[in-house]
Amino acid sequence: MSLPRVHIKTLSGCEGCQDCLEHSDQFVPLLGAINLVECRLLTSPVDTTILPGDIIIFEGAPNTNHHVKELEEIRAVEGVLIIAMGTCAVFGGVQANVADEDLKEVHDGKWGEYNQTLELKAGAPISRYVKVDAEIPGCPIDPEELAFIIAKLLSDGKPREFNHAVCAECHRVGCLLNDKELCLAMITVAGCKGVCPNVSRGCLGCRGFLPKVDIEQFVAMLVEKGFSEKDVRRKLNFYNAHQMKQEEGGNV
């Protein structure tokens, strides 16, 4: 049996997820189980041809028409598996938090003639444009989770779903919210081992919000606790600006 062909492609992002993957203990064993045909950081020449059945791992968020076209073309190839790797690919990430007036500056040419031609938009989840077969959130990802999901996909298994809050993975004695530190752990999907709140850094929600959470009620609770609404909304928008715009009824 030939090894599955895998492409790692980058949209708009920092490549930290790819860097994490390549420096992980899982990477070299993974190379024994897949045929990595495209990964610009490590290979030259790269094989960008998408064949039926290829696995395409995307990091970064689509934010130009070119990205959207690329996604649509790849999705149209029969039997491909698309994996969204990292918070940018799954939720839009930090580049989703771009104000319309800033995009207008780019469209008006204040960021150079070339950028003007790109029809830049706010970053969005890949799933806004095409069907995604697996999503691995996290800024950055946990390479163990990626290796696990690839193994599951190849064996027709179901990836593990986390449906509890980061609080369940936080070992801190006493809640950060009582120490005047804004923390989104209560509404955020677990799976990160509570890495931020465990060192007293407020959770920023990089793994996305739990599906049944009432965000407005969460905001109201924090405001009642003495946090400013502006500060709370800024945290909610840090990684999840795309979802927040949808919650507000915006057409994004």
Added chain:
Amino acid sequence: MHEGHHHHLEDFGTGGAEAEPAEMIIDITAVPRTEGDVKVHFSVKDNKVEGAVGPTEAPRIMEKVMVGDHYNEAPIHASKFCGICWVPHFEASAQAVENALGIRPTIQTQLFREVLAQATVLQSNVQHATLLSLPDLLRLPNAFSLATSHPAVFAIVRKLEKLGNDLVKVISGRNVGGVVLTVGGMLAVPNEKEVRDLLARVIDAQKDMATLGEVYGSFLTPDRLLPFAREREYISLSPFDGKNEYPYTRGNYCSSDTGAVPITVENYKSHTNEWFPKASTGKFTKHVRNSVTVGALARMNNNWNHIGPEAQALAKAYGITMPDYRIAMNPPAQVVEAYASMFELEALLETILFHGIKYEALPIVGDLGEKIREGVGIVEAPRGLLIHHYTLQGAYLIHANCVVPTGQNYGSMQDDIIFILPEYIRMGLSKEEIIFRLEKIVRDHDPCSSCAVHFILLLLKILKGK
């Protein structure tokens, strides 16, 4: 100009009438084995070269995303600029905020930040000089072929990279986007056993680094390096007055043409002069010449007396001369820096252990009101000088500007190509060989467009004139 070896004409030349095309267009949409999308477009007509190098990745306009940030959030956003160089982005950002607010981190925090910087240099320099650049010297397609052709080298590289990675992971809490780092200090510190284990691994890996240094040196022959000298302006940090240190996390702005000055909110723009070229999604910079060069070779040229005798000896063994205007010597300079950082890491970790590690409360920042404050942070990322400048109103950012290494180096890549391309054509090199050599010039600069905008794809087409 360093004359290419004549036998290349026979090896790669197309010869005959094709050797001097009336017109040649080179269009590379993305260079492989680099971080980010870099486009190379040049045309040559009657020995006149016109064209440009620049990033084509969609911009992330992170400087705009940061506006509105609380000062504690700015360094978190900054460490999302680039997953590879997140440590220097964090440090430049934290410094900018600290300078604006008048906070000074403790000695322990400064020492840990220096360890993180040196560990990043170790990891990034080794990765670039071997996995990304060595395939050029050995004419291999990629890093994976290196694993088959030179398994011992590959094993050492993985070991050193893992060491750099683990140093960052243990001290910052994560290998990408460390969670304990913050403005003014650290939210948590590693325990002494963890640091002692790291120290033991650093000492153990020094002989591996020496072996790598020696083996790497055996690859550095002129027919592989294809060096040429173009006199240029090198920009880097230099140590503060009276300090004898090879600077990564603090220092003055230093130009090989105009000397060293302390950088301030008021003067930094006159040294960077950022501008948007026509065919680029990222900003370029210039100083007194048409372009500047930053990175390992720039640091080494400006700080030769501070790198230490062992590293100087290795540099000399590689044939690095001072001043050295050959960009092909940048990857060798990276190996020399990584070698030096192994000694620095030992000394830093010993110092930290000698003083004992303690959790230190963060400095208290009082009510900032609505007052406007500004601060600049300046550090060396592995790829070169990095500046973050913020304006705060009270506790919140109202403006951010970042000058990243690759933005400073695009002009240098462009000027190198303009300088050498006519010579390559005169030599009658084949299409493939010219593409290879131009890609090598780009890669020798170790570009990372993620910072400037985001990743590089280089597709090269050479169309011969009618």
